[in-house]
Amino acid sequence: MASRKLLLLAGDGIGPEAMAEVKKLIAMMNAEMAAGFETEEGLVGGCAYDAHGKAISEEDMAKAMAADAVLFGAVGGPKWDGVPYEVRPEAGLLRLRKDMELFANLRPAICYPALASSSSLKPEVVEGLDILIVRELTGGVYFGEPKEIIDLGNGQKRGIDTQVYDTFEIERIAGVAFELARTRQNKVCSMEKRNVMKSGVLWNEVVTQTHKAKYPDVELSHMLADAGGMQLVRWPKQFDVIVTDNLFGDMLSDVAAMLTGSLGMLPSASLGAPDPKTGSRKALYEPVHGSAPDIAGQGIANPIAMIASFAMCLRYSFNMVAEADRLEKAIADVLDSGLRTGDIMSPGATQVNTQQMGDAIVEKFRALAA
Ligand SMILES: NC(=O)C1=CN([C@@H]2O[C@H](COP(=O)(O)OP(=O)(O)OC[C@H]3O[C@@H](n4cnc5c(N)ncnc54)[C@H](O)[C@@H]3O)[C@@H](O)[C@H]2O)C=CC1
Numbered sequence: 244m245a246s247r248k249l250l251l252l253a254g255d256g257i258g259p260e261a262m263a264e265v266k267k268l269i270a271m272m273n274a275e276m277a278a279g280f281e282t283e284e285g286l287v288g289g290c291a292y293d294a295h296g297k298a299i300s301e302e303d304m305a306k307a308m309a310a311d312a313v314l315f316g317a318v319g320g321p322k323w324d325g326v327p328y329e330v331r332p333e334a335g336l337l338r339l340r341k342d343m344e345l346f347a348n349l350r351p352a353i354c355y356p357a358l359a360s361s362s363s364l365k366p367e368v369v370e371g372l373d374i375l376i377v378r379e380l381t382g383g384v385y386f387g388e389p390k391e392i393i394d395l396g397n398g399q400k401r402g403i404d405t406q407v408y409d410t411f412e413i414e415r416i417a418g419v420a421f422e423l424a425r426t427r428q429n430k431v432c433s434m435e436k437r438n439v440m441k442s443g444v445l446w447n448e449v450v451t452q453t454h455k456a457k458y459p460d461v462e463l464s465h466m467l468a469d470a471g472g473m474q475l476v477r478w479p480k481q482f483d484v485i486v487t488d489n490l491f492g493d494m495l496s497d498v499a500a501m502l503t504g505s506l507g508m509l510p511s512a513s514l515g516a517p518d519p520k521t522g523s524r525k526a527l528y529e530p531v532h533g534s535a536p537d538i539a540g541q542g543i544a545n546p547i548a549m550i551a552s553f554a555m556c557l558r559y560s561f562n563m564v565a566e567a568d569r570l571e572k573a574i575a576d577v578l579d580s581g582l583r584t585g586d587i588m589s590p591g592a593t594q595v596n597t598q599q600m601g602d603a604i605v606e607k608f609r610a611l612a613a
Pocket residue numbers: 257316317318319320321333336505506507508529530531532533534535536537538543544545546548586
């Protein structure tokens with residue numbers, strides 16, 4: 244069987260704690276299911292800065308470019324608050340996204356039945372929720388130039404970020420959203436702020452044209468992104484697929500995370516374009532959450548977002564659909580059995596730590612395979 248090359252970049256804070264639980268799954272799948280994963284590890288974020296003064300080294304970038312998929316934990320933390328902007332921990336992740344051309348970030352927000360009461364919203368608002376946020380990941384204000392702080396010379400400074408989108412960038416992310424909608428409820432809601440942003444006017448225009456030209460069978464609606472945030476907490480089940488830009492996608496997916504009970508539940512896949520010859524594409528899988536400095540080192544983080552990101556890796560990078568389904572079912576079954584990390588704890592449930600949650604999911608995954 245062909246080998247499957249994985250690069251593991253655990254990063255900072257709770258990143259390594261969550262990644263340790265995925266490593267258990269990889270070891271088990273290699274030993275018991277002949278999965279053939281070949282893993283390498285590298286440094287990204289604050290730990291990379293500490294080791295060599297950069298948020299990711301050229302060697303680790305080369306490993307990422309050569310891997311079939313990258314699994315990423317989280318980066319950042321107060322320890323690196325004072326480091327120069329260019330080498331801050333988050334710059335490592337942004338470089339990976341940009342250099343690997345991972346323009347499509349899929350962020351599914353699914354409310355597992357067992358967690359309907361863990362959300363800060365009423366159970367009937369979130370029960371059965373299954374939405375997908377498709378976030379543009381290599382453009383917009385995260386990367387637009389100029390991006391600088393200039394000294395105005397009068398005791399004042401000016402901070403500048405630039406939101407830029409070209410037609411092709413909007414077209415390709417809209418295409419991803421429409422294609423995925425066809426495999427789901429066939430509905431796309433596009434979110435921008437065309438009332439105040441020129442890039443929003445273009446976004447709206449290009450999504451509308453792409454829909455008309457190629458995907459007229461999909462139901463399309465448009466919403467201003469601020470109203471979209473409000474609708475996400477008012478009645479999230481009205482949405483199927485949401486397509487939006489880099490910044491709005493970042494914010495709206497943190498909002499969506501809380502619908503599912505915790506940021507510790509939300510996985511993501513960041514995908515590049517398929518190679519026209521081989522059909523394979525560059526990909527990075529990471530939880531939506533950050534390094535959670537407030538709980539790092541205590542062994543209490545929820546590893547489910549990281550484990551569910553690995554399930555997305557099985558599905559999208561290795562076409563191991565049965566295994567991905569089984570892993571997602573293992574997560575649901577473990578939650579049904581009443582185990583909870585602290586962030587999703589509810590009365591009557593059994594509180595477990597990171598390792599115990601990881602072990603329970605590995606065990607359930609093994610049992611489902613038998
Ligand atoms: N992809 C990445 O590596 C990201 C990195 N960050 C970085 O992480 C650092 C901390 O950022 P914050 O804004 O605090 O966001 P965060 O996502 O790290 O934490 C927000 C809150 O959610 C909780 N939380 C997050 N993940 C959890 C999990 N798996 N289990 C239980 N609780 C969890 C944390 O304890 C915290 O109270 C910053 O340096 C930020 O730049 C933030 C977002 C994404």
